[in-house]
Amino acid sequence: xxxxxxxxxxxxxxxxxxxxxxxxxxxxxxxxxxxxxxxxxxxxxxxxxxxxxxxxxxxxxxxxxxxxxxxxxxxxxxxxxxxxxxxxxxxxxxxxxxxxxxxxxxxxxxxxxxxxxxxxxxxxxxxxxxxxxxxxxxxxxxxxxxxxxxxxxxxxxxxxxxxxxxxxxxxxxxxxxxxxxxxxxxxxxxxxxxxxxxxxxxx
Amino acid sequence: xxxxxxxxxxxxxxxxxxxxxxxxxxxxxxxxxxxxxxxxxxxxxxxxxxxxxxxxxxxxxxxxxxxxxxxxxxxxxxxxxxxxxxxxxxxxxxxxxxxxxxxxxxxxxxxxxxxxxxxxxxxxxxxxxxxxxxxxxxxxxxxxxxxxxxxxxxxxxxxxxxxxxxxxxxxxxxxxxxxxxxxxxxxxxxxxxxxxxxxxxxxxxxxxxxxxxxxxxxxxxxxxxxxxxxxxxxxxxxxxxxxxxxxxxxxx
Numbered sequence: 427x428x429x430x431x432x433x434x435x436x437x438x439x440x441x442x443x444x445x446x447x448x449x450x451x452x453x454x455x456x457x458x459x460x461x462x463x464x465x466x467x468x469x470x471x472x473x474x475x476x477x478x479x480x481x482x483x484x485x486x487x488x489x490x491x492x493x494x495x496x497x498x499x500x501x502x503x504x505x506x507x508x509x510x511x512x513x514x515x516x517x518x519x520x521x522x523x524x525x526x527x528x529x530x531x532x533x534x535x536x537x538x539x540x541x542x543x544x545x546x547x548x549x550x551x552x553x554x555x556x557x558x559x560x561x562x563x564x565x566x567x568x569x570x571x572x573x574x575x576x577x578x579x580x581x582x583x584x585x586x587x588x589x590x591x592x593x594x595x596x597x598x599x600x601x602x603x604x605x606x607x608x609x610x611x612x613x614x615x616x617x618x619x620x621x622x623x624x625x626x627x628x629x
Numbered sequence: 630x631x632x633x634x635x636x637x638x639x640x641x642x643x644x645x646x647x648x649x650x651x652x653x654x655x656x657x658x659x660x661x662x663x664x665x666x667x668x669x670x671x672x673x674x675x676x677x678x679x680x681x682x683x684x685x686x687x688x689x690x691x692x693x694x695x696x697x698x699x700x701x702x703x704x705x706x707x708x709x710x711x712x713x714x715x716x717x718x719x720x721x722x723x724x725x726x727x728x729x730x731x732x733x734x735x736x737x738x739x740x741x742x743x744x745x746x747x748x749x750x751x752x753x754x755x756x757x758x759x760x761x762x763x764x765x766x767x768x769x770x771x772x773x774x775x776x777x778x779x780x781x782x783x784x785x786x787x788x789x790x791x792x793x794x795x796x797x798x799x800x801x802x803x804x805x806x807x808x809x810x811x812x813x814x815x816x817x818x819x820x821x822x823x824x825x826x827x828x829x830x831x832x833x834x835x836x837x838x839x840x841x842x843x844x845x846x847x848x849x850x851x852x853x854x855x856x857x858x859x860x861x862x863x864x865x866x867x868x869x870x871x872x873x874x875x876x877x878x879x880x881x
Binding site: 544619 | 796
């Protein structure tokens with residue numbers, strides 16, 4: 427069973443629907459026991475880093491997710507859920523993440539040589555800097571996925587499995603052993619996105 | 630770089646797509662769910678569902694339709710029509726909408742944009758503005774373009790963006806329905822005024838009109854249209870190939 431961690435941020439209707447659509451056994455849950463029993467965990471997230479990090483801590487789910495990931499359970503963070511995997515975010519201050527992947531989250535705008543619209547909203551193409559990740563086994567380099575974000579992960583070259591070009595190369599996806607993260611929304615990226623979720627189900 | 634988006638808009642009333650739809654191979658041409666699936670398969674980058682229902686009963690049907698669509702179609706879905714309160718945002722977001730478009734609701738209650746952006750994030754709030762030239766200025770119209778609000782459009786849009794609108798749909802009443810192309814002058818003025826994505830609406834009559842739009846205004850993010858897609862006058866797959874052939878960055 428795939429457990430989508432429900433810790434009180436955002437709306438998980440589309441994410442659950444996308445897993446159901448590809449035939450996965452999926453549950454949206456805020457129960458620590460269910461996360462422990464699950465085969466895989468998905469960490470979603472929208473909104474502000476600070477609020478989401480606080481909710482993860484208060485609910486105790488952050489601790490459970492870290493413990494399960496350290497035991498080797500596949501984990502997929504999506505959008506803000508990916509950013510939460512890192513050490514720190516500099517979104518309106520300085521806040522600690524789960525520390526499962528080394529790196530920091532910073533405003534895109536700070537690093538752009540020429541100003542572009544922020545947030546990055548829309549479909550952008552993926553580039554694979556190294557060997558193709560198992561997460562991408564059903565998709566190809568150059569495929570487009572849907573992004574909505576104003577912050578991006580930095581200092582994480584070693585774990586970066588995909589980038590996208592938005593004035594600068596932006597971290598689009600990361601992996602560190604069994605821990606995966608997508609900055610984009612696979613559940614809103616059409617067939618390409620569903621194929622990424624399918625590959626995650628098979629990891 | 631980020632691709633230019635093509636967005637079909639569906640007007641939905643009492644659970645059916647309003648305005649005739651004429652497609653080969655689509656059995657139920659007035660089913661919003663079937664049409665959404667069709668457009669998604671053709672390469673639409675996003676969909677807009679516009680609820681033109683007046684009754685409470687119709688509203689329930691609309692949210693059912695929305696839920697069904699969002700469980701079958703996995704591209705971004707924007708919902709507009711009858712959005713007057715933060716509770717309206719909540720109602721459609723729970724049923725699978727990704728973004729919510731406000732128009733008259735924001736004119737009646739200018740705090741709506743800020744309240745919704747604070748609760749759901751800027752990316753969730755789309756300002757839709759119906760604009761017409763009056764006495765040499767761009768004027769905002771309310772109630773589906775029937776009522777002149779007296780407000781100057783560019784300052785209205787800037788104010789809403791400052792309050793948290795994450796995208797702006799500019800619908801030119803002057804070019805809407807004329808099918809002679811988008812309102813380049815009006816759209817340029819809006820693009821120069823704001824730093825968030827701008828979506829062009831009103832006036833598309835052919836695939837070439839989209840090429841002109843993206844060539845004339847490199848800053849424009851998306852083109853939205855309804856009837857030319859519904860009637861098959863412009864096929865989205867063909868349009869996107871034409872865009873690529875014209876060196877416009879597009880998702881194929």
